[in-house]
Amino acid sequence: MLKPILLEKLVKKILFVGTAITVFILFFIIFYILKNGLAVIDMEFLLSSPKDLGRAGGIFPCIVGTIVLSLIAILIATPLGVGAAIYLTEYTRKGRLISIIRFFTECLSGIPSIIFGLFGFVLFVVYLGFGWSILSGGLTTAFMLLPTIIRTSEEAIKAVPDYYREVSLSLGGTKWQTIVKVVLPSALPGIATGIILGIARSIEETAVVIFTAGSVLHLPTSLFDSCRTMSVHFYILAREGISMENAYGTAAVLIITILLINMFAYWLMHRLIAKYS
Amino acid sequence: MKSRENLIQFGLLITALSTIVIHLLIALFIFQEGLPIILRVGINEFVCGTHWSPQQGQFGIFPMIVGTAWITAGAILVSLPLSLSCAIYLSEFSTPKVRGTIKPIIELLAGIPSVVYGFMGMVILFPMIRNHLGGAGPSILSASIILGIMILPTITSIAIDSLQAVPYSYREGSLSLGxxxxQTIRMAILPAAKSGILSGIILGIGRAVGETMAVIMISGNSVIIPNSLFDPARTLTANIALEMNYAVGDHRQALFATGIVLFITIMILNIIANVLSRRGVEK
Amino acid sequence: MEDKIVVKNLNLYFDTLAVLRSINLNIKANEILSIIGPANSGKTSFLRTLNRLNDLIPTARITGEVLLDGLDIYKKDLSLPWLRRKVGMVFALPVPLPRSIFENIVYGPRLNGVTNKLRLEELTEKTLKAAFLWDEVKDRLHTSGTKLSGGQQQRLCIARTLALEPEVILLDEPCSGLDPLSTSKIEEALYELKKQYTIVLVTNNTKQAARVGDNVAFFLMGDLIEYGSTEQIFTVPSDKRTEDYITGRFG
Incomplete structure (x- = not known):
């Protein structure tokens, strides 16, 4: 039987090692991808079209496809998500309907992307006849992002102190004027954080996109064109062994983008925290 | 003025209902596409049938269910020691400053695209397994390790939040008793945070069951009932993703039916997690 | 003098808890009514029934009548923004909205549809002067309202309320967080303001009530114990509990 004090020291060491391993894994992945991929990235890689299925050339159409698809997803998910968050926080905080909405929002966030992919495929690609297109992909991704945006916006709106609302109402503001002029501006950094994390998720997503936007390797010219996002391009390059070099390059671009987006989101979050504490 | 406010409230209510509508639409479409074949083949035959050869009209997804179960169980085994270590260490043994730095870093793991995880499995794990343990590489083992890492942030982050939610007085009370x-963690804090941590683990299981792209890249995808950790296996998600491109008719319906099984599994997990986390809050 | 506000048999509950019981009180036009009483007596809750701010609390329930110029403010379909413009409020904690001094003042008028820049600027000058703040901030109207000192912030909040051009001003312990100098500036402003407005002042400071109030209402545990002129209450209170409170024996 170990003495409690010694046991505690031992446990602490073990837990520390576990934590260290986790952090190490993250840094290892980032380091490994960047080490192999950075050398591939130059202006030409970023700004030219792929040749020979991606064996040579760059990833420009994929960058464009990724950006446009994310934009559509965010443009649809943001009004829906922020609207829902406003309703859930400002209009009714309790009640049966609210708990049902909350439950479905939670569930929606747990649904695997492949299911969203199947759904988007049937609804948008086949049933509504949008075909494999940026529009189908963007709409389906928007649905997938919705829970994230609702949750972060809710948190941000709840963090706005009640006395701001009282002041605005006591100055003759209506509820909606109060929300638009006082609550939303104060909650903006938090809401923006959610939107930015949503952008990151839409960039990472592969399963949904491959089912709804397809994987055509051309520069898209309309919303009804199929496109290949960076994640999908990387998946195809790596899985079919087309070009390891370009796979690393694409992965590096992806990782750097995600890192920058996440860092920006945390910076915004901290501004929000600093503002209210 | 008043009617305008009412109109706005109504509009907001519509947006709030959107998640319910989307959820129901998903269920509707998946069931509409997949249910006919389940009814035709028979639930028992579909879920417990061991032969999957769509060309011969054989639709049994039992091997995929077993594959999913093996890989998910493996992922949890890989993930739990690490994620619980992280959670307990960061919540109980570190300063708020360290916690504030490390927690976002771990959450960043969730931001890495799943295809990158799959790729890391291919280029790092496969050679390691080939050289040291034998076999080709694509296997339950490699899929478990990669998925285990992928669900680390989910479990860690929820577990930290649950531990932090335990009132400070529990700690003071226990420490002041000597x-x-x-001992405080084991006797006072972990029991209090139990529901929350469990709900995090369930959500982690949900993520592992639902993961698709990484799994396709590293699990081998053969439709066999695996016997050992080194056997390849195919998951439910991989089954859908691999064959959807060329499937038509009954075959396509059978893939949607696979989606139904997946959907129901995830819903059950979600409901359990939801109940658990609510119980945690009530405490 | 005529009655501006008539409160008849007012009860207020939060859930099942009675916060105010059978309050009957007439508030005369162009007077300062001070409401005194120990903490948790329902003073602030009473104040918030006068502009229906308690409506924000989901469990709040009210019976009885509150008449403003003879109009029942709890009648259905009454426009709350209209009511709150007529009955302005200043809170215990000065809470400037996170925007400039000018923007704080014109927030209410703008919501009411006033867009004329010149009119808004006039209003800003007029109200800041009335709140004895103009000289201190006239050169920095476009800096953030949150950068002012506590006393200045509270006077900004008073000016902001004045800009609504209300008829009644409710003040909820407006000097509770302020130093004596700032307090006296606000009291000075109140004294000027009552010429135009009806003022209801909740205060924890009996001396302040004695200094500025025309009439005094003493609340205790949700009941209105005594109402009378300031002079009468502070010299010959008729209720023992009032006497105990103002002589500092409890509270």
Missing amino acids: ATRW
Whole structure:
């Protein structure tokens, strides 16, 4: 039987090692991808079209496809998500309907992307006849992002102190004027954080996109064109062994983008925290 | 003025209902596409049938169910020691500053695209397994390790939040009775945070069951009932993703039916997690 | 003098808890009514029934009548923004909205549809002067309202309320967080303001009530114990509990 004090020291060491391993894994992945991929990235890689299925050339159409698809997803998910968050926080905080909405929002966030992919495929690609297109992909991704945006916006709106609302109402503001002029501006950094994390998720997503936007390797010219996002391009390059070099390059671009987006989101979050504490 | 406010409230209510509508639409479409074949083949035959050869009209997804179960179980085994270590260490043994730095870093793991995880499995794990343990590489083992890492942030982050939600008075109370910190954690804090941590683990299981792209890249995808950790296996998600491109008719319906099984599994997991986390809050 | 506000048999509950019981009180036009009483007596809750701010609390329930110029403010379909413009409020904690001094003042008028820049600027000058703040901030109207000192912030909040051009001003312990100098500036402003407005002042400071109030209402545990002129209450209170409170024996 170990003495409690010694046991505690031992446990602490073990837990520390576990934590260290986790952090190490993250840094290892980032380091490994960047080490192999950075050398591939130059202006030409970023700004030219792929040749020979991606064996040579760059990833420009994929960058464009990724950006446009994310934009559509965010443009649809943001009004829906922020609207829902406003309703859930400002209009009714309790009640049966609210708990049902909350439950479905939670569930929606747990649904695997492949299911969203199947759904988007049937609804948008086949049933509504949008075909494999940026529009189908963007709409389906928007649905997938919705829970994230609702949750972060809710948190941000709840963090706005009640006395701001009282002041605005006591100055003759209506509820909606109060929300638009006082609550939303104060909650903006938090809401923006959610939107930015949503952008990151839409960039990472592969399963949904491959089912709804397809994987055509051309520069898209309309919303009804199929496109290949960076994640999908990387998946195809790596899985079919087309070009390891370009796979690393694409992965590096992806990782750097995600890192920058996440860092920006945390910076915004901290501004929000600093503002209210 | 008043009617305008009412109109706005109504509009907001519509947006709030959107998640319910989307959820129901998903269920509707998946069931509409997949249910006919389940009814035709028979639920028992579909879920417990061991032969999957769509060209011969054989639709049994039992091997995929077993594959999913093996890989998910493996992922949890890989993930739990690490994620619980992280959670307990960061919540109980570190300063708020360290916690504030490391937690976002771990959450960043969730931001890495799943295809990158799959790729890391291919280029790092496969050679390691080939050289040291034998076999080709694509296997339950490699899929478990990669998925285990992928669900680390989910479990860690929820577990930290649950531990932090335990009132500070529990710690003071226990420490002032002469307990060490570890005794305090074991006797007072972990029991109080149990529901929350469990709900995090369930959500982690949900993520592992639902993961698709990484799994396709590293699990081998053969439709066999695996016997060992080194056997390749195919998951439910991989089954859908691999064959959807060329499937038509009954075959396509059978893939949607696979989606139904997946959907129901995830819903059950979600409901359990939801109940658990609510119980945690009530405490 | 005529009655501006008539409160008849007012009860207020939060859930099942009675916060105010059978309050009957007439508030005369162009007077300062001070409401005194120990903490948790329902003073602030009473104040918030006068502009229906308690409506924000989901469990709040009210019976009885509150008449403003003879109009029942709890009648259905009454426009709350209209009511709150007529009955302005200043809170215990000065809470400037996170925007400039000018923007704080014109927030209410703008919501009411006033867009004329010149009119808004006039209003800003007029109200800041009335709140004895103009000289201190006239050169920095476009800096953030949150950068002012506590006393200045509270006077900004008073000016902001004045800009609504209300008829009644409710003040909820407006000097509770302020130093004596700032307090006296606000009291000075109140004294000027009552010429135009009806003022209801909740205060924890009996001396302040004695200094500025025309009439005094003493609340205790949700009941209105005594109402009378300031002079009468502070010299010959008729209720023992009032006497105990103002002589500092409890509270």
